[in-house]
Amino acid sequence: xxxxxxxxxxxxxxxxxxxxxxxxxxxxxxxxRVINFAHPDIFMVGMFAGLVGAAQWPALGFAIAILxxxxxxxxxGFALERAVIAPLRGRDVLMTLIGTLGVAICLQxxxxxxxxxxxxxxxxxxxxxxxxxxxxxxxxRQILNFGISLCLLILVSLYVRRTAxxxxxxxxxxxxxxxxxxxxxxxRICRLTILLASSMxxxxxxSVGVLYGSASAFVGLLYGLKAFICMLVAGxxxxxxxxxxxxxxxxxxxLVTGYLSSSLRDAAxxxxxxxxxxxxxxxxxxxxxx
Amino acid sequence: MNFxxxxxxxxxxxLNVAMALGLYITALSGQLSMATAAIAGVGxxxxxxxxxxxxxxxxxAVCLAAIAGGLVGATLALITLKMRDFIxxxxxxxxxxxxxxxAFNWDYIGGANSFTGIxxxxxxxxxxxxxxxxxxxxxxxxxxRLGFACRAVRDDPLAASAMGVSIAATRTVSFAxxxxxxxxxxxxxxxxxxxxxxxxxxxxxxxxxxIFLLFGGLQTxxxxxxxxxxxxxxxxALRFTNEYRLILYGLIIVLVVLRRPEGLxxxxxxxxxxxxxxxxxxxxxxxxxxxxxxxxxxxxxxLVQPAKIAAQ
Numbered sequence: 335x336x337x338x339x340x341x342x343x344x345x346x347x348x349x350x351x352x353x354x355x356x357x358x359x360x361x362x363x364x365x366x367r368v369i370n371f372a373h374p375d376i377f378m379v380g381m382f383a384g385l386v387g388a389a390q391w392p393a394l395g396f397a398i399a400i401l402x403x404x405x406x407x408x409x410x411g412f413a414l415e416r417a418v419i420a421p422l423r424g425r426d427v428l429m430t431l432i433g434t435l436g437v438a439i440c441l442q443x444x445x446x447x448x449x450x451x452x453x454x455x456x457x458x459x460x461x462x463x464x465x466x467x468x469x470x471x472x473x474x475r476q477i478l479n480f481g482i483s484l485c486l487l488i489l490v491s492l493y494v495r496r497t498a499x500x501x502x503x504x505x506x507x508x509x510x511x512x513x514x515x516x517x518x519x520x521x522r523i524c525r526l527t528i529l530l531a532s533s534m535x536x537x538x539x540x541s542v543g544v545l546y547g548s549a550s551a552f553v554g555l556l557y558g559l560k561a562f563i564c565m566l567v568a569g570x571x572x573x574x575x576x577x578x579x580x581x582x583x584x585x586x587x588x589l590v591t592g593y594l595s596s597s598l599r600d601a602a603x604x605x606x607x608x609x610x611x612x613x614x615x616x617x618x619x620x621x622x623x624x
Numbered sequence: 625m626n627f628x629x630x631x632x633x634x635x636x637x638x639l640n641v642a643m644a645l646g647l648y649i650t651a652l653s654g655q656l657s658m659a660t661a662a663i664a665g666v667g668x669x670x671x672x673x674x675x676x677x678x679x680x681x682x683x684x685a686v687c688l689a690a691i692a693g694g695l696v697g698a699t700l701a702l703i704t705l706k707m708r709d710f711i712x713x714x715x716x717x718x719x720x721x722x723x724x725x726x727a728f729n730w731d732y733i734g735g736a737n738s739f740t741g742i743x744x745x746x747x748x749x750x751x752x753x754x755x756x757x758x759x760x761x762x763x764x765x766x767x768x769r770l771g772f773a774c775r776a777v778r779d780d781p782l783a784a785s786a787m788g789v790s791i792a793a794t795r796t797v798s799f800a801x802x803x804x805x806x807x808x809x810x811x812x813x814x815x816x817x818x819x820x821x822x823x824x825x826x827x828x829x830x831x832x833x834x835i836f837l838l839f840g841g842l843q844t845x846x847x848x849x850x851x852x853x854x855x856x857x858x859x860x861a862l863r864f865t866n867e868y869r870l871i872l873y874g875l876i877i878v879l880v881v882l883r884r885p886e887g888l889x890x891x892x893x894x895x896x897x898x899x900x901x902x903x904x905x906x907x908x909x910x911x912x913x914x915x916x917x918x919x920x921x922x923x924x925x926x927l928v929q930p931a932k933i934a935a936q
Contacts, residue, residue: 601729
């Protein structure tokens, strides 16, 4: 029973990061009809930007790391939108997929060139301290990571549901041409969406870097594939669905690791994907057409 | 750069050309399969098991691998027949990953430790034979009745079926034929790499072949050949740039996608005539209202801009 609760808590912590990255995928796909394969590497850039920020101003600690991570990821997202995604608007989904994949290759190998191919130690911004919550023991870093991810998810949900920009975002997701005819500035919302998704990924990346104490140029691959699966399983119509599925896949992975074997951990997400796509090809909560 | 270092590059180039042609045939009926690496892996595993565990010679093993690849392709086509475009791609992706997971957990073929102990049976000429066979099949298929039926299905399934073209039949045949070519190339590759691992079946390996196709251009047979050859040789040719080479590789992909979104080779690339030393190599072509031509010449704009209406 204690193992179950402990693995549930660990799974929720990992799943919350999956959910944040998956929301970035889903935002880019619904609003721009782009499968943004550079998104996991924007996450990676955010992680390193946070590292640099924390090293520059160690006195300010965690806050400056978060800020630097968000800004670094935002900058890359902005450049990506300007240079690759906007010129390819209206082209086949696969063309932008390959364009963003080229950017992803550049980012990964560029960062491996700057920071070295091996993982780099992350500054210890938080003490390694255990906190007991009932029968479950979590580290302070895990709690912080989960809290930050949860805050981001709640904020993006409020943004999409309650603000004028969010309403415009949903309108574009539904029908870009009709939204434009009703006075929505489609290009601006597209830019804003990429910036939002990127800065979320950057903030989550800093908290993940603090959690594991290391940053690697190839960390994006790990989170990217899982987040992509989360988006496919949930479908991209409801962002809240993507969040729930992200948390669920984290929990499933943790349970598989705890009760079966850790070698089956990566396979678990794919079994979920195949099973869901077989019965509900549009994902659990429905998808927009490509 | 001596000849010995060229041989592996030549072999991989030829095998990648063969697989890209297989994917080209599959894509001719309008659906881009994301399970190419998985089908190649099926061929590789099957041929490797036959030669290692049953002592078969290479040729029959490769033939059987081609048949198996064709069967897997046909199965994939039948599963996805009724699916819409994007969902179909995702299903082929999931299918490939499912095969990868299966290989991962099947101890008879090595499981997570990969299938090892394969004898070296491939040289440049075997690879060249695989590429030539693939080229011949793709070339004959491209100009055949069935090839035209495939293009009709790709361009407009409704009109094609109204003209009596069976969507199910053309799609199954193109998936099976493409799968067979990919299967044989995968079998030959397994006897050069000497290891088949479950990771070779995954999505990111399949993505390489899709990049070959879109980079070279999907409109002609020569596009995939050029794309596969260029993108296999390029990382090796850039080796003198050391650590920058993969960055350059990524940049080149981005630039080509931005500058030539239809791929490097298109059926009729320019509207202007091409002259060399006074000889007209290609006559001028009237421009049409297609995306490729609209980039060459500004078409007359409508009197009221849609964007202005939106702004008011």
